[in-house]
Amino acid sequence: MNTYDLIIVGAGPGGSVAAKIAAEKGLKTVFFERGRKPGEKNSSGCGLGPRMFRDFPEMMKKLTPEKCHSMRAGVAARNYFVNKDDIVAGYIMARPTESVSYEPAKSWITMNVYRSEFDPWIAEFATDAGAELKTSTLIIDLLKENGKVSGVIDDKGEKYKAPIVIGADGAVSTVAQKSGLRSKWSQNQVTLTLQYDFQAPSEKIDDIMGDETLAVWWGSNFPASYQVFFNDGFHQGLGNWMTWWDKTPLFYLNRVVNLKYYQRLLKILDAKPRELQAHLLPWLDYPYNTYTDGIILIGDAGGFPCPLEAEGIYPAMVTGKIAAEVAAEAVSSGDFSKESLKKFDEGWKKTSIGEEFEAGAELWNIWKALPFSPKETMSWFVPMIMEILGGIFDWSQPHGKRVRQIISHVKSYMPKATPFIMKNVFPLVAKIFEDDLDKIMDPKKIMKVLPKLLDMLPQKKKRRGSQEK
Amino acid sequence: MKIELEGLTKRIPGTGEFISINSLKCNNCDRCLFVCVMNLWRKKEGKIYLAEDYQSKCLECAACFQVCDAGAIMFKYPAGGTGIVIEKG
Numbered sequence A: 001m002n003t004y005d006l007i008i009v010g011a012g013p014g015g016s017v018a019a020k021i022a023a024e025k026g027l028k029t030v031f032f033e034r035g036r037k038p039g040e041k042n043s044s045g046c047g048l049g050p051r052m053f054r055d056f057p058e059m060m061k062k063l064t065p066e067k068c069h070s071m072r073a074g075v076a077a078r079n080y081f082v083n084k085d086d087i088v089a090g091y092i093m094a095r096p097t098e099s100v101s102y103e104p105a106k107s108w109i110t111m112n113v114y115r116s117e118f119d120p121w122i123a124e125f126a127t128d129a130g131a132e133l134k135t136s137t138l139i140i141d142l143l144k145e146n147g148k149v150s151g152v153i154d155d156k157g158e159k160y161k162a163p164i165v166i167g168a169d170g171a172v173s174t175v176a177q178k179s180g181l182r183s184k185w186s187q188n189q190v191t192l193t194l195q196y197d198f199q200a201p202s203e204k205i206d207d208i209m210g211d212e213t214l215a216v217w218w219g220s221n222f223p224a225s226y227q228v229f230f231n232d233g234f235h236q237g238l239g240n241w242m243t244w245w246d247k248t249p250l251f252y253l254n255r256v257v258n259l260k261y262y263q264r265l266l267k268i269l270d271a272k273p274r275e276l277q278a279h280l281l282p283w284l285d286y287p288y289n290t291y292t293d294g295i296i297l298i299g300d301a302g303g304f305p306c307p308l309e310a311e312g313i314y315p316a317m318v319t320g321k322i323a324a325e326v327a328a329e330a331v332s333s334g335d336f337s338k339e340s341l342k343k344f345d346e347g348w349k350k351t352s353i354g355e356e357f358e359a360g361a362e363l364w365n366i367w368k369a370l371p372f373s374p375k376e377t378m379s380w381f382v383p384m385i386m387e388i389l390g391g392i393f394d395w396s397q398p399h400g401k402r403v404r405q406i407i408s409h410v411k412s413y414m415p416k417a418t419p420f421i422m423k424n425v426f427p428l429v430a431k432i433f434e435d436d437l438d439k440i441m442d443p444k445k446i447m448k449v450l451p452k453l454l455d456m457l458p459q460k461k462k463r464r465g466s467q468e469k
Numbered sequence B: 001m002k003i004e005l006e007g008l009t010k011r012i013p014g015t016g017e018f019i020s021i022n023s024l025k026c027n028n029c030d031r032c033l034f035v036c037v038m039n040l041w042r043k044k045e046g047k048i049y050l051a052e053d054y055q056s057k058c059l060e061c062a063a064c065f066q067v068c069d070a071g072a073i074m075f076k077y078p079a080g081g082t083g084i085v086i087e088k089g
Ligand SMILES: Cc1cc2nc3c(=O)[nH]c(=O)nc-3n(C[C@H](O)[C@H](O)[C@H](O)COP(=O)(O)OP(=O)(O)OC[C@H]3O[C@@H](n4cnc5c(N)ncnc54)[C@H](O)[C@@H]3O)c2cc1C
Pocket: A009, A010, A011, A012, A013, A014, A015, A032, A033, A034, A035, A038, A039, A041, A042, A043, A044, A045, A046, A047, A048, A049, A137, A138, A139, A140, A168, A169, A170, A171, A172, A173, A174, A193, A194, A195, A237, A279, A280, A281, A298, A299, A300, A301, A305, A310, A311, A312, A313, A314, A316
């Protein structure tokens, strides 16, 4: 009989962690994957963050290049600033800084690995723990008895029974739709993200990129585009909320690929396009409707990617763990009601995911206003930043004069920068430091302080030499 | 540089129909035309339609379904074990 204690729809990182923990707790668990194996339907730059290694050490220490050939540590990140003429106006390379407190994160930022290797690897922990994995199986609906969830049905009509179902089925969650928790996202709660995978010889990547194996291309004509290097290839991708697109997404991605600088990089890396992928990625300021009678939604299905930069694998794993624990309690008490499952929400709110979402709206806003508003914001932000960082590299004037030129030019951006800072930066600072927003944001105060600050910067050149004008 | 999209996505046939449009619900907002990476939504004489060969071109992203606030686009995934295979995702 197809009867279980717990059904999990989806064998991504969230579903697999939930299945592993549920099986370890003795629940008869099944998890379903529509692909022939986990991972073959998933695309994601797949930078695995250090928090995964801190919170799931037993699993993560087993992630080795022998298991996942594509693995490459991302140690340093490049940030290219691309101006409105599509010229790389400058770049910053950043390594973990002195204030980083978690020891392993001092030597790397992310582990990059293809999902086609990572997802089967992580699913194996669940099957080893005794959970049953059913692949090539598309779940199309929930079963109900007396108005209560009693299982799921697949596209071949096969029925599977359990008193509780975890929706780990990603951005377009059938479980969310069929349970009535959500028919679809609002257009500003989900992004469309597309990426090319390029093939490139491992040695070339070693020689040319060294350990700078992550990059963000901050553009003025395209939403910020990430580049993630794997053992023998790399992703170039970008996304934005559904509300944003005014042309086909491929137009914007090709704009990155066609940057002169990028073309040169492709050439020296000996890189060739190998795959094109597109995927929805939920990106919310706060998750909502994540559980109801007999149902819990985790990971992307529940809207858990990080509100700032949409790191989603770690949140899927954390929420998967909590959902499995709550399901195990429900199985032992026999209470699958919404009231009992609210422990899921209480649980994740206490984790580092919960902490992240405390400033969710502010983090979400700043990402939307800056890297995902290329024309409105990045078009002035890039030259402003480059003026500050690179303006001094000009030898056509005495340095003092250059400094004055730079400052006066930076000041010319203030009519744009000031409202931006007031609207997006101050609220974030206030939230993070739990300070009173009104105190910081008091416009009268700001308008009093800001001109003074600017006045402190030299207005006019000081007379030093007679020939200087 | 023009990247040839042909051959960049592997597929297992046998998907069955998995996307459709209910023209009665369509309000001609054109959003589906903008978001499809593969350009599979078209408009002819004021009417939105889906390319006939979508099963062999679609990336299964569901962006068209998501973006349609009128609820005119129906989407379910291809039959289990069929459709796109992402090897380097
Ligand atoms: C392009 C891109 C880049 C990203 N980069 C990163 C990154 O660098 N780092 C990071 O941490 N996160 C990243 N993310 C986010 C991350 O991919 C997701 O947040 C994460 O995969 C969520 O895990 P999940 O287990 O909740 O869902 P998923 O990984 O989406 O897994 C859901 C699984 O369920 C299966 N499924 C769906 N519906 C059904 C059904 N009806 N029946 C059976 N099976 C079904 C799917 O095939 C899939 O395997 C990125 C996302 C995208 C799109």
